[in-house]
Amino acid sequence: MPTKIEDVARRAGVSTATVSRVLSGKPYVSDELRQRVLGAVNTLNYRPSRVARSLRVQRSSIIGLIVSDIQNPFFTAVVRAIEDTAYQNKFSVFLCNSDEDVGKETMYLDLMLAEHVAGVIISPTAGMNDAYRRLVEERVPAVAIDRRITNVAIDSVLVDNVGAARQLVTHLIEQGHSRIGAVLGTPASSTGEERLRGYLDALHAHGLPVEQDLIRTGMPRILEGHAMMRELLQLPKPPTAVFTGNALLTIGALRAIHSSGLRFPDDIAMAAFDEMDWMFFVKPALTVVAQPTYDLGRLAVELLLKRMDEPDRPIEEVVLAAHVHYRESSKWRVPNANGANHQKEG
Template sequence: MASVKDVARRAGVSVATVSRVLNDSASVTAATRARVLEAVAELGYRRNAVARSLRTDATRTLGLVIGDILNPFFTELARAVEDEARALGYSVVIGNADERPDRQDHYVRTLLEQRVDGLLLCPTAEITPLVRDTVRDGLPLVFLDRTLPGLDVPTVRAEGAAAIAALVRHLRDLGHRRIAFISGPALLSTGRERTEAFAAAMEACGLPVPGGHLEAGDFQAASGRSATARLLDLPEAPEVIVAGDNLMALGALDEIRARGLRIPRDVALACYDDLPWFTHLDPPVTAIAQPVQELGRRAVRVLAERIEDRPVESVVLPSRLVVRRSCGEPAGTGERDAGEREGSVRA
């Protein structure tokens, strides 16, 4: 099925010009209009109903659909997006998908019908027909934090493999050998990537991962707590539990405290995703910090370039390990960054 990009290439114009022609804008010459309509006819291009509602008149409004507004990561991300958008003269309308494809599509459809100039999407695991159509029609869209296979969409995300490797080496150097991991959903790119990075880091350090030491969670606190309970009930419980995100770490912390266990004396705890108040816990929690504010800022700038019909590239930013005292670090250990820092990578 032909896309608006195909029409633009055939007619030798920009995607924005095609949109103006299809929306009967007066700001297109008769010759250009004829060339675009001829390309439409030759390619048999048809617009979907949602795309048709997106007018070319700029509204100076951006849409943002996030995974879970109650997750502190997404809360901070939304704030960064809003701040950067405001600095560029845009307003932001936010939708909370609650990690459900149907709710995601509801907000995508609503935002397009409200004629936002562009859309930032933290996609759920499922590639829905609406998302596929939105990509096909060349509407200004940027994926944020997560990727979807097979879709040609610029993405702004964090790379955590190097930080996870640094964490595993740090735990090994502290003398830990039995290290368990609570993963996120395998259907989400972030869940897969963190699990694969953990397994690779353990192998590189010569540390085995028994089958019972790899638990699957869903990036929610309840799954972190239930996974921790199963880990602690093993005949040979892990010395360290690494949670794949901050909410699962909170669930793990609840289960550890409920059993009257002490961190790190009875079991150590670390997690992917840092929280500002991790420093106020006793002991402070060792965590991998994502560049959340920079992710939000860069995503808005990439989207603004797409709206202006400029060429853009995906952006990958480095995460970093922040060492505190929840894994058995010496009592005098102050907060510090550890491990290699990757430079920003464009893919």
């Protein structure tokens, strides 16, 4: 029932080759035939089958996008940017949610290969996965976003996590804290690992001891963030400040703090990763590092397009800076009787 190129050709009294040429804007078609073809296309309301086209030309105009958590506002912002940029370049996006599950991620990557997507953008769930290797073996253009792939070298656009975390924690230290809790994503992902490293860097630089009890890692989700924060608060000697490593963990931690009736910065100081829409409502205002979500997404697409054009260009790794917003939640803290609080000037 769907009209095919042959129907159009018949109606316009030309060959399918000509129709194809007209439709793909190729040269060497007389104006007269072009008009006839266009007319036929119009009256028949013909839309070429992308499937057939993909089969023939061995690539599609679809960008496969795999994010690790579609409910994380950080990723939806990035998705938004990717979608916009892809759209501007006549590509469309095939989005999947790996849900931080390596099995699901592998399955979706396989699907995309089988589907002959033009390229893949992925926020990897783990540093390595054989499926990533297959990607480069089959020479499918691919870009990693947000997290690093250690398995194999591919283009990536990342954020300076170490630097941002170090800044945030340094700031807490300068505000007089020495026992700083960390609620982080699993170190299996580069973001988790790097944000932890930034935290440790800051402690070391100020000669502060590292207390393993104060460092919690887990799946970067609200529930886990809540649990980790509660554990920290139930410690015999709880931290006087906390650093949270992602939007969802921050929500969870806020919930835990909130339900124990504590308030920052006086009961506990806080500095978090990721700015969110509704944060204006958190009082006192939360010190956060805002990640360049839109640029991240835009650059990922641009890198992907570049690699499609030049498959053999050298691997490129873009690292974006994040911007810290210093606000009240981490303000100078009056030392209280609560614990040993090595006061430093800020």
